[in-house]
Amino acid sequence: MTAAEHYSPSALMDVFRKALFINVVDEKMRGLLKSGGLVAVYYSPRGQEVVAAGMGVHLKPSDYLVTTYRGIHDQLAKGMPLKLLFAEYFAKVTGACKGKGGAMHITHPETGVMVTTGVVGSGLPIANGLAWATQIKKEDRVTLVTFGDGASNIGAFHEALNLASLWKLPVIFMCQNNGYGECTQYSKATPVENISERAAAYGPNLAGVTVNGNDPQAMWEASRDAVARARAGDGPTLLEAKTFRFMGHYFGDPGAYIPKDEYAAAMEKDPMPAIRQAVIESGAASEAEIKELEQEYSAQIDEALKFAADSPAPELEEISRDIYGDAA
Amino acid sequence: MTAAEHYSPSALMDVFRKALFINVVDEKMRGLLKSGGLVAVYYSPRGQEVVAAGMGVHLKPSDYLVTTYRGIHDQLAKGMPLKLLFAEYFAKVTGACKGKGGAMHITHPETGVMVTTGVVGSGLPIANGLAWATQIKKEDRVTLVTFGDGASNIGAFHEALNLASLWKLPVIFMCQNNGYGECTQYSKATPVENISERAAAYGPNLAGVTVNGNDPQAMWEASRDAVARARAGDGPTLLEAKTFRFMGHYFGDPGAYIPKDEYAAAMEKDPMPAIRQAVIESGAASEAEIKELEQEYSAQIDEALKFAADSPAPELEEISRDIYGDAA
């Protein structure tokens, strides 16, 4: 192992930067939704910042990402340009998908954001295909696909893990286990304690790992290992990050189905204050430096949001384009 | 445990009778296909007799069975009347399904043969439903669903096992692992050594057991346990019976894809000569008595085959019936 493969204050700082960026974006988005500055269905990643950030720091722009409706943290961690992302949320022609796909279908191949799906579990089989192409072309690319705990109960999950193991594909299945699938508690849908245990059903090629998604070091290390494994051609990983979803399923979800004590216990483990504290304690940055960073991010984000808000809607003709390749 | 729950020469004899019956039926069917007396696609259960028989002896007529195109051994072990079964193979109006479903879709609710499906893996979710109804009605019924090793790689398998475990359904998932799915060897499709290991993905409610499907005692005992577990409301079982498919995927399959040594090794373990030998050694029946039994079965089967052959085809009007319940 080279030095860069060891966790350090600077590694922590890398994770923190991405997590903070996600956190500021998410706060801005919720602010906008509350004020009516944006009208959209929004699936907040609040609570899952460190999961995306801890993985994101190990990925190259050329690596592939497949994510879900609750994917804004993954997209940001992957390096998706803010303006293209926000303009898509705002349904503008300047959005990555010209406003045609929308928030649930963000795509940006330049940064490896290949598919964002709104159908639970459907990204996993597609991720295999991206990894298969990489394997055939002998490229140095890892494919990351993220999904929720609920998605681990759908057929596509099973078929995809089986094929990935069989073909030893360079793919990482990252399950962000936030304790709920919509309004259904984990244990009411999933009778196994850890989703990573499901890896055992697919033989030795598939590694199964559970990690505390609130712990930057654990997330960083587990992600490093999964990425290294895939890059080396040693096979896929089912990486389960235990996390929590603080804002309910969608923004505005009253979340009455979440027991109060469960919520309170999760709040105690909120990764954002914890990582901030850890950064300060590690000496990687001071509170003042972090504030500065926040302001810098805030400014960047505001600018991009303004760009999105000010951009024009698509023209009506846009509806006739991109149906088939050979049509106008 | 009561005495009847222990394996004994008479238990062996029970298994043998069913296995022999299946074996004689299968030989007759293959004879007919070879001679042209029957023109149909036929999925021979040759090699899997003891699997079906070892389970069948524990089931009551009121228990439910869901099976596949390769299900004739399961149907016979469940007690399906020969005439109705054969007449359906012969596409006659006297068949269980009036010749409309055919060999791949045998149904006979009176003996609990609820569904025979031609789509790989599709029976498992349906079996859950039968078991769910039983659970709600508090009936004393077990649902058995059988399928192949190949079927364990399809999404429906995963969804069904998960739900059954979660709801603790009185269902037995019996995987008849015959080493091949069509022309694809087990290890080329399934990267785990034993399919029963997949039970671990669904928590403690689901038992996972692998048994030698050629060994009547092992089959009898494992089936007894699975049935008892379901009847007691203790939860479902994924019971994998290791077996072999001597006649290829369908009758007439040249089977060139099967390595010769693998085939020869399987032949050495052919359950039919072995169980016959075991019966004789146990003193449960002599060779002469077995011959007599064979003749008795043979006569029964011939009579039913004659009935099937002599029966009329459905009338054309039959096509308009049974589309909807309220139509003519």
Next chain:
Amino acid sequence: MSGTINFTQAYQRALYESMEADPSVIMLGEDIADEEGGGVFKVTAGLSTKFGAERVRTTPISEQAIVGAAIGASLAGMRPIAEIMLMNFITVAMDQIVNHAAKLRFMSGGQTHVPITIRTRTGAGIGAAGQHSDMLEAWFAHVAGIKVVVPSTPADAVGLLSSCIFDDDPCLFIEDSLTRTVSGPEPDPGHRLPLGKAHVDREGGDVTVIGYGRPLLDTRKIAAKLADEEGISVEIVDLRTVSPWDKETVLNSVAKTGRAVVVHEAPRSFGVGAEVAATIQEELFGQLKAPVLRATSRDVTVPFARILEQEYLYKPADIESAIKSTLK
């Protein structure tokens, strides 16, 4: 009739009355029990509390398992109602619905049947984009053995959903996402409407508009306006059951008016309107004073941007101009 109810209340009432009337009515679907908030659209709210967790079960995210369990339970004498949260997710359960639910009666020669109701919800106009808005009823209409039902008033929703539940065949009942709070007169208790029967919703002499579901809400207003302002007398035929559809009522109406427009929300090509138009021209050739026209949505993926989504959708103005075109 005591007052008014909206569509959501109508579905609730049909479910409540049916569960109260018959203990064999059971329900399953994602998030449907009260512990999970009573369904994401609150249609099932209160039912698990009232009728027990045994009869109203929240499931994992496993649509194949959901529909399969409904089928199995129906074979064992229950009348299960399965909720598929949104229609696009039905794509993962097509095998269970089409190869099994729709066919088991026929393939079993009438020995079994599948009295299940699949409730689902869909429709564009709420900004849910490409994977959460599709009207796919034409697929199911093309399959014999399943009934497809779409209500256009809250009272009809009560009557039709109740009839689906107590029908002996599989029924697909489609709820509209956009109009769930639209109100109409409340029907009497126990209200039922026959399946397979269309309804002359408004009598008229000049032109017949045939449709189902949401576009009829528009058509009623247009017809009233045209009568008032231009003296055009529109007859509206509400199919109610899209398949099998009531040709007789439709043909009687068009035989009288000599002109027909078919309206639906689904894209135009290969949609339900094609069958209706093809049949009318076939049966009433020579009696038609104008071609049968269609007012439908466009042949394109449902776009995200509101302006494009509206451009995708059939427009009331399209219905009006189609009506007028037939009169030219």
Next chain:
Amino acid sequence: MSGTINFTQAYQRALYESMEADPSVIMLGEDIADEEGGGVFKVTAGLSTKFGAERVRTTPISEQAIVGAAIGASLAGMRPIAEIMLMNFITVAMDQIVNHAAKLRFMSGGQTHVPITIRTRTGAGIGAAGQHSDMLEAWFAHVAGIKVVVPSTPADAVGLLSSCIFDDDPCLFIEDSLTRTVSGPEPDPGHRLPLGKAHVDREGGDVTVIGYGRPLLDTRKIAAKLADEEGISVEIVDLRTVSPWDKETVLNSVAKTGRAVVVHEAPRSFGVGAEVAATIQEELFGQLKAPVLRATSRDVTVPFARILEQEYLYKPADIESAIKSTLK
């Protein structure tokens, strides 16, 4: 043109030529590699040996994983060909095909596209009954973004399949189970036919028959017979691409003849013929001398008994009598 080839050879040739021409052409499906016998219908025989196991891969029985992997690989620049053994099994992969393959180009605003070909096979007449015979092309024709292609001669099979493989959109290519050994003239090397273009297969002045696939084999004979024996001049338009279909060629022909019959194997109601008939009457009202008629199979599950299966299927006599009806 050097000789004759049959349909199976035609598919083989298109696959072989395409793989040879372009290393980005890769294949996956059940049993397709030579170790597994080169596919159950032998269409892919020899390809894995010639082009390597990397490019031609046998998969587990996992249709969602198969289609998903094809989609993913196509997003990464490959041209994957996925084999779905029989069309009824496509029901388990509808989400991948409809929600993803067909929509990603549009939803990504043209940033990505999905150049995959799904080869499948189906058709009644071989005694395969309810779950192995369905023609489901109308479903896919109703979905924007995917092309549906059905050849009616071996030469067309070569030209169309090759064009599907090199097309930049997802294509569903449907092979017929019954006519696989039917021969026709061999095309030149590198033969391609444009997608979306119909072909005037036979010129005539009295009536146009529009169709695709197997029924056209019958129609050609009928047309020849009617010309010889009754002096009826039939024009045959082979759609070749069922969706998006070539309205122009069809309308030009019917504008000339004034009469039209649409033929297909799929059941009549809500089938492809409905769209063709609806469009013709809409566009050519007043120019038609007779209603547009349809000769199709019946609205029922495909029955097992041969006599019923034949009763289910469209009959050549139906085509002939429909033609004559338009001339009355």
